[in-house]
Amino acid sequence: MIRLEQVSKFYKTNALVAVGIRKISLDFKLGEFVVITGESGSGKSTLLNVLSGLDTFEEGEFFLFDKPTSHYTIEDWEAYRANYVGFVFQNYNILDSYTVFQNVMLALELQGYEPERRKERALEIIEKVGLSHRVHHRAVKLSGGEKQRTVIARALAKDCPTIICDEPTGNLDSKSAEEIIKLLHDISKDKLVILVSHNYAEVEAYATRRIKMSDGEVVEDIKLNERRIVTNDHLFYEQKDVRFLTTLRIAFRNLIATPRKLMFMLLLQVFFVILSFLIYGTIQGLFHDNVIIPSGSSASEHSLTIQKLDSTPFTIEEIEAFKAKKYVIAVNEYETIGRLFRGIGREDFFSERAAVLKSSDYVDGRAPLVENEVVLSQGLAFYLGVGVNEDVELRTASSLRYTFFVSGISSRTSNATYFHDDFFENKEFVFKSIIQDTGVRNIDVNYNYMSTNFSNITYDESFPENTAFANTRYNYNGIRDSVLYMETGYGDHASVNLETTFVFSESRLDLIVDTETYQGLVDYFTSDEMKHRIVLNVYDRFDGEKLLNSIDHSRYIVYYPALTQNTQGSPFGIALTVGSYIVIGVVAIFMFTILRFVFKNMLETRRKDFAIYRSVGASKKFLKTLILREIIIQILLGTLLTAIVIVVSSIYVGRIQNTMRFITAGDILFILFVFSYMTIRTSVKYNESIYQISVIDTLNKSLEV
Helix, strand or coil: CEEEEEEEEEEEECCEEEEEEEEEEEEECECCEEEEEECCCCCHHHHHHHHCCCCCCCEEEEEECCEECCCCCHHHHHHHHHHHEEEEECCECCCCCCEHHHHHHHHHHHCCCCHHHHHHHHHHHHHHCCCHHHCCCEHHHCCHHHHHHHHHHHHHHCCCCEEEEECCCCCCCHHHHHHHHHHHHHHCCCCEEEEECCCHHHCCCCCCEEEEEECCEEEEEEECCCCCCECCCCCCCCCCCCCHHHHHHHHHHHHHHCHHHHHHHHHHHHHHHHHHHHHHHHHHHHHHCCCCCCECCCCCCCEEEEEECCCCCCCHHHHHHHHCCCCCCEEECCHHHHHCEEEECCEECEEEEHHHCCHHHEEEECCCCCCCEEEEEHHHHHHHCCCCCCEEEEEECCCCEEEEEEEEEECCCCCEEEECHHHHHCHHHHHHHHEEEEEEEECCCCCCCEEECCCEEEEECCCCCCEEEEEECCCCCEEEEEEEEEEECCCCEEEEEEEEEEEECCCCCEEEEEHHHHHHHHHHHCCHHHCCEEEEECCCHHHHHHHHHHCCCCCEEEECHHHCCECCCCHHHHHHHHHHHHHHHHHHHHHHHHHHHHHHHHHHCCHHHHHHHHHHCCCHHHHHHHHHHHHHHHHHHHHHHHHHHHHHHHHHCHHHHHHHCCCCHHHHHHHHHHHHHHHHHHHHHHHHHHCCCCHHHHHHHHCCC
């Protein structure tokens, strides 16, 4: 079956060359039980490594069924080990994270053994080596003798024509050693068993041939007990590809077998991805908040004003449709309500809904609970010198003053006062905000003129129906028939005939009407026909821009001044933009370098495991596929864990929720792609590197890690 002709193996260490074996010429046939003896360092293990395909040789030729192997590639030697050789190592070389059963099953899985019979076959072999009571114990918990029997069971499970054993009984008691030797002898009737032993006496009764080595050479080759030699020059084993589900099962097994490593890698992925999101999202958030690129316009970031192209009022159905749109927090059905209060002192501000604020936006206090409570933006509160639980006086364009209780302070950059929702539904406030012009015309042949610019319009319940009282700067005191005329900025108007009492006043111009007249005017000017413009409330510019882009501009005109001007096109803005992305790039490179270093070292800790896979017969293709599937499973688990962490943390940490809003689906896919590409590429390169040296060299190198 196997024939060596003048085979030599040399080891290079620094400037020295050591001889492993020299000019070895031997042939081995099926049915032999060959025992190799010799002093330590005589070349016994080196010969076994060459015979098993675990190590290379420099001179001579290796024949398998009379066919030379000098042209063999790495893949050919992997196939040879998978189909023709079962190896029992002196120093065990089993997967410590696996159980006894899993170690034996691995050999069957790599050989393509029928899935239906794998378990039965594995348990049968485990029973033969006397480990039935330790089937599900991890190898790391086994004694030396139990590990040795596990290795023997793995070699026997492969059902291959050659079993090569390097000191298989070295760690066994005499009784166990005898049982193992007898077992090996029994299977050698139709297989080739080659065994290195330091104690020839324990195998003497079973050996059919004894080879003695010294200084890397064969000094004695004696045939002992005669036995019928199996001659089969056409014995051929076709290597089968490991099935998809089998590889997937092994990948899951490897991950679960090392829970600490798995958890470390998952947490590393979660940390890396979330940190990437936070860094990128924070930079994007600063842009949209106009912190890095300050806005050149004084405009509300919370309000988009919508008008129909045909200038007709909005219907209830249209308003409800806008309320259902993404990014819309609420809708002001009357655009003018936001302009009722125009300023405090010399400081202009915007009237906004407190509903647009998040809990993380409050630096002090709370949200307003009733109509007469407000929240001030931090800058406005500082300007006014007002704090939480204090009163603030707001005035309308017509100098009417209203007092509100400050319930909280917001960190938002907008110069705004945030009102309770009830404020925007208050018909009187809407009425006062929507009326642009108010006049009283005197119906008289001599005094036919209009008195306008009334600063306050109100009612008196004691007034008879269709009566009014008016302060005027015109000196025509008395009771006169008149017409009250009101008009909005959209051209809507109404007029009422009243009996008006005129009183001259140099200062305040007040108009007081009866209750019925006042309520009729309020109802008319707050009806659905007055909803020419509505305001969509959003959280910030980011949401506003997204909403702006989603609106059908062929039907609606959208006013959003917060996005119309900025200094991003200036040299200063461009420099800040470029600088910010450079920072992102530098941080990303640094993170990738650390991640690659950690991941490579994690793979390096598995060098021994990969060598054991190879010794059992794993092909290069299989290992590459296995590693890729492990990584894909790990990435999927890490992605799921990342999503859970982000969702949970966003619920309890408002800052994270705000930052994550700036991350698009494309950003998520890009970061996950980069992470996946880096880990997969590192793994593939590592897989290539371990196949550049022999299995034995890989195992020896793993001892250095």
